[in-house]
Amino acid sequence: xxxxxxxxxxxxxxxxxxxxxxxxxxxxxxxxxxxxxxxxxxxxxxxxxxxxxxxxxxxxxxxxxxxxxxxxxxxxxxxxxxxxxxxxxxxxxxxxxxxxxxxxxxxxxxxxxxxxxxxxxxxxxxxxxxxxxxxxxxxxxxxxxxxxxxxxxxxxxxxxxxxxxxxxxxxxxxxxxxxxxxxxxxxxxxxxxxxxxxxxxxxxxxxxxxxxxxxxxxxxxxxxxxxxxxxxxxxxxxxxxxxxxxxxxxxxxxxxxxxxxxxxxxxxxxxxxxxxxxxxxxxxxxxxxxxxxxxxxxxxxxxxx
Numbered sequence: 001x002x003x004x005x006x007x008x009x010x011x012x013x014x015x016x017x018x019x020x021x022x023x024x025x026x027x028x029x030x031x032x033x034x035x036x037x038x039x040x041x042x043x044x045x046x047x048x049x050x051x052x053x054x055x056x057x058x059x060x061x062x063x064x065x066x067x068x069x070x071x072x073x074x075x076x077x078x079x080x081x082x083x084x085x086x087x088x089x090x091x092x093x094x095x096x097x098x099x100x101x102x103x104x105x106x107x108x109x110x111x112x113x114x115x116x117x118x119x120x121x122x123x124x125x126x127x128x129x130x131x132x133x134x135x136x137x138x139x140x141x142x143x144x145x146x147x148x149x150x151x152x153x154x155x156x157x158x159x160x161x162x163x164x165x166x167x168x169x170x171x172x173x174x175x176x177x178x179x180x181x182x183x184x185x186x187x188x189x190x191x192x193x194x195x196x197x198x199x200x201x202x203x204x205x206x207x208x209x210x211x212x213x214x215x216x217x218x219x220x221x222x223x224x225x226x227x228x229x230x231x232x233x234x235x236x237x238x239x240x241x242x243x244x245x246x247x248x249x250x251x252x253x254x255x256x257x258x259x260x261x262x263x264x265x266x267x268x269x270x271x272x273x274x275x276x277x278x279x280x281x282x283x284x285x286x287x288x289x290x291x292x293x294x295x296x297x298x299x300x301x302x303x304x305x
Contacts, residue, residue: 021125038198039232047150059141064102067137077119077126080105086122088113090206102137124177125170140207143170182239189236191228192273197293198262200270202279204242204257212246219246226261240265241265256282262285
């Protein structure tokens with residue numbers, strides 16, 4: 001006959017421990033605080049659902065005249081008729097007969113200037129030229145569309161069959177234009193409302209690490225940036241570069257933000273604005289600023305008993 005199986009019963013100590021753990025799990029209630037108490041919460045990005053007014057096929061095979069009509073309708077190029085000449089600053093521009101290279105505007109000052117310009121003269125993104133360096137306006141529009149869509153440089157060169165220098169120069173011009181726009185918008189950013197308390201976050205991050213040689217020793221040179229943003233308002237992001245000291249090559253980082261990098265921003269943007277600052281436990285953030293309360297963030301859930 002087969003032996004009867006008898007399960008091993010838990011002892012009193014293990015049973016009490018299991019009951020206490022289960023009771024704590026059932027009775028524990030986590031403190032739920034909304035992350036965004038005011039403003040608009042961040043909406044999830046859906047790039048696959050975005051529809052553009054133009055597509056890549058709308059630029060392929062177009063002549064310079066057709067591209068001018070297309071880009072002028074999108075307000076990407078100017079109509080220079082009646083504007084002052086950018087060369088002599090005295091004559092007025094009038095539209096001349098269109099050529100194979102597209103419409104041209106000629107200065108009416110006669111022999112003093114008499115120069116002609118194209119529709120995209122002085123454009124921050126589009127360039128004009130002659131010879132082998134010249135890139136048709138349709139190809140420039142295709143390159144711009146691919147880069148704004150998120151294509152990489154090598155993918156854009158392979159898809160459009162263009163030289164990598166044209167794509168890299170277009171990417172650098174886009175970055176410069178974005179930098180100018182961000183610097184202009186950052187001057188208008190304000191924090192707080194003076195009527196209610198608002199939540200503001202501040203933190204820093206390391207972007208790059210280099211190896212520097214001082215004499216016979218090697219040190220690590222860090223590039224550190226600090227940022228500040230108001231909860232519920234993504235457009236209020238401000239970034240500035242901080243000064244980080246040299247460290248050992250095997251150091252994990254340059255350390256926390258320094259007081260000299262934080263004091264100017266705190267008194268210029270956060271003073272007397274009824275702001276609750278959420279940051280890490282760095283000493284620089286504990287600076288006493290009028291109208292500012294500091295909250296040191298701890299990455300741990302707090303429970304209510």
